Amino acid sequence: xxxxxxxxxxxxxxxxxxxxxxxxxxxxxxxxxxxxxxxxxxxxxxxxxxxxxxxxxxxxxxxxxxxxxxxxxxxxxxxxxxxxxxxxxxxxxxxxx
Amino acid sequence: xxxxxxxxxxxxxxxxxxxxxxxxxxxxxxxxxxxxxxxxxxxxxxxxxxxxxxxxxxxxxxxxxxxxxxxxxxxxxxxxxxxxxxxxxxxxxxxxxxxxxxxxxxxxxxxxxxxxxxxxxxxxxxxxxxxxxxxxxxxxxxxxxxxxxxxxxxxxxxxxxxxxxxxxxxxxxxxxxxxxxxxxxxxxxxxxxxxxxxxxxxxxxxxxxxxxxxxxxxxxxxxxxxxxxxxxxxxxxxxxxxxxxxxxxxxxxxxxxxxxxxxxxxxxxxxxxxxxxxxxxxxxxxxxxxxxxxxxxxxxxxxxxxxxxxxxxxxxxxxxxxxxxxxxxxxxxxxxxxxxxxxxxxxxxxxxxxxxxxxxxxxxxxxxxxxxxxxxxxxxxxxxxxxxxxxxxxxxxxxxxxxxxxxxxxxxxxxxxxxxxxxxxxxxxxxxxxxxxxxxxxxxxxxxxxxxxxxxxxxxxxxxxxxxxxxxxxxxxxxxxxxxxxxxxxxxxxxxxxxxxxxxxxxxxxxxxxxxxxxxxxxxxxxxxxxxxxxxxxxxxxxxxxxxxxxxxxxxxxxxxxxxxxxxxxxxxxxxxxxx
Numbered sequence: 181x182x183x184x185x186x187x188x189x190x191x192x193x194x195x196x197x198x199x200x201x202x203x204x205x206x207x208x209x210x211x212x213x214x215x216x217x218x219x220x221x222x223x224x225x226x227x228x229x230x231x232x233x234x235x236x237x238x239x240x241x242x243x244x245x246x247x248x249x250x251x252x253x254x255x256x257x258x259x260x261x262x263x264x265x266x267x268x269x270x271x272x273x274x275x276x277x
Numbered sequence: 278x279x280x281x282x283x284x285x286x287x288x289x290x291x292x293x294x295x296x297x298x299x300x301x302x303x304x305x306x307x308x309x310x311x312x313x314x315x316x317x318x319x320x321x322x323x324x325x326x327x328x329x330x331x332x333x334x335x336x337x338x339x340x341x342x343x344x345x346x347x348x349x350x351x352x353x354x355x356x357x358x359x360x361x362x363x364x365x366x367x368x369x370x371x372x373x374x375x376x377x378x379x380x381x382x383x384x385x386x387x388x389x390x391x392x393x394x395x396x397x398x399x400x401x402x403x404x405x406x407x408x409x410x411x412x413x414x415x416x417x418x419x420x421x422x423x424x425x426x427x428x429x430x431x432x433x434x435x436x437x438x439x440x441x442x443x444x445x446x447x448x449x450x451x452x453x454x455x456x457x458x459x460x461x462x463x464x465x466x467x468x469x470x471x472x473x474x475x476x477x478x479x480x481x482x483x484x485x486x487x488x489x490x491x492x493x494x495x496x497x498x499x500x501x502x503x504x505x506x507x508x509x510x511x512x513x514x515x516x517x518x519x520x521x522x523x524x525x526x527x528x529x530x531x532x533x534x535x536x537x538x539x540x541x542x543x544x545x546x547x548x549x550x551x552x553x554x555x556x557x558x559x560x561x562x563x564x565x566x567x568x569x570x571x572x573x574x575x576x577x578x579x580x581x582x583x584x585x586x587x588x589x590x591x592x593x594x595x596x597x598x599x600x601x602x603x604x605x606x607x608x609x610x611x612x613x614x615x616x617x618x619x620x621x622x623x624x625x626x627x628x629x630x631x632x633x634x635x636x637x638x639x640x641x642x643x644x645x646x647x648x649x650x651x652x653x654x655x656x657x658x659x660x661x662x663x664x665x666x667x668x669x670x671x672x673x674x675x676x677x678x679x680x681x682x683x684x685x686x687x688x689x690x691x692x693x694x695x696x697x698x699x700x701x702x703x704x705x706x707x708x709x710x711x712x713x714x715x716x717x718x719x720x721x722x723x724x725x726x727x728x729x730x731x732x733x734x735x736x737x738x739x740x741x742x743x744x745x746x747x748x749x750x751x752x753x754x755x756x757x758x759x760x761x762x763x764x765x766x767x768x769x770x771x772x773x774x775x776x777x778x779x780x781x782x783x784x785x786x787x788x789x790x791x792x793x794x795x796x797x798x799x800x801x802x803x804x805x806x807x808x809x810x811x812x813x814x815x816x817x818x819x820x821x822x823x824x825x826x827x828x829x830x831x832x833x834x835x836x837x838x839x840x841x842x843x844x845x846x847x848x849x850x851x852x853x854x855x856x857x
Binding site: 201233 | 539541564588
């Protein structure tokens, strides 16, 4: 799932088609044992489904990266995913491209 | 475990010592040959010479494995095997048929009657030994699964009991809920035993009807525990007349401290004033709140404008409600996402479009609630329910709500009395706490005044911010001019407050009876620099100062306002009349 940038300060994670409770283990594994990056980029190009536990995972990741609004950046989200992020107003917690 | 990992030969040797084998064979010489082979393998051998004896022997001896001939007097091998397998029940007792015939049909019939394998004559020791080993391996695996199944069933049973107990507690808590009032229709359809959604309603002492719909991440026990906290806080505060914003703040604070970082609660709070003309809504993470009027269609949508509860710390948490004028024919609909995200057998979503279609298609508003439910169930068909489904309809008709009965829950002390509260807040208090809700609570407990709660809280908050931020921290409100400045202001505030090592605020509330009611005098003095209040006041009177919005606000609520001494002391008078 992970792909690190050259300086290790930005890590990109590509999410699966279903980003839900079952993703939990893989998600945590992809950043747990590495040093915390300054920014995590979450690439949702493959994702068609997301539930509230996914939102929770994003929050946890945000906390790990320092708890600021630029800690997590979400890219390539489709309309469904954008709607979920919109209702939860996550645009106020992280960068959504 | 034992069978899969250990070396075969060890296992065989170990197992052979304990194996009880039953030989069912009518010809004595054949029996003897087999007995000989089996004894060499270390088995304990039992014999039967026909099917009926076999069954008796099986009952008495409980063998681990059976070698079964087919052609026998009294009862043949097929019948005997059927009966033995039935007697064995859940346990796996392998039956190996002994047959001379080299006939596929016979072989098939052996398996069909419950046999597990067959051995041809003349009996081959090596082959027999191998087949027995294979059977015993399967048996060991079977026994292991059986044992594990029993453990799992026991755990499931205990878990179910835990959930039932939690559900009972929640039921007791929800009996306080005022969902059974004349203007409310609701449905709570949890996916499991424990609902991850909450639906609460209360009538405040001053007559407002307040409702809460909450949706926790996840289900089961963690959501239920969070729910208990929400019930507690909501009812305690609603029946004491706390403003919606303060209830939201307290709920957020409690959930933020209680829940782990990946858990939160989407919430919608809605409040109707006693005349049901003004709706106040705060939607933080639930689907659009929909309003229907007399006409078909959606009259208004109130969209989620804030992150759910339990995510932001108290200092970053700001509540801004949406206000909407309603009339008696209006109906408010609040749903959790279980309705929007319900799927049918084709995997399609019910969606907000279909929900809003109900609004357009139903002519009589009184039928809309039921129509939404019917549409949803029709759409879902035989597909399984995958989330909790929660919906509430609130009709904005005050005559349907028996407020007298509800309001009498809390007896207000309407008799004005003499009392005084004096509070000195030192540096550590200023740095760490906001004491105002407690002060307000004390005022209410002593003197009632729940109708005036919002005003009093506003006065206290503005005076306190003023004293703390301008007086002690020395912040200039001109910083708050633009949106960037706003953020900078609060960052600076946090920083200065954290570094604060000296400073004090004194608060005094003095209450006396006057004609027809009471007068509350609030005085706040800070230890910072004063200012030339005489010159500043005219500017404030005309509201010319762009920032410093707080002081004119206080001025508009209070009956009188004055600065004392060097300007570091502000005193206001608030009068109230009995019966208002």
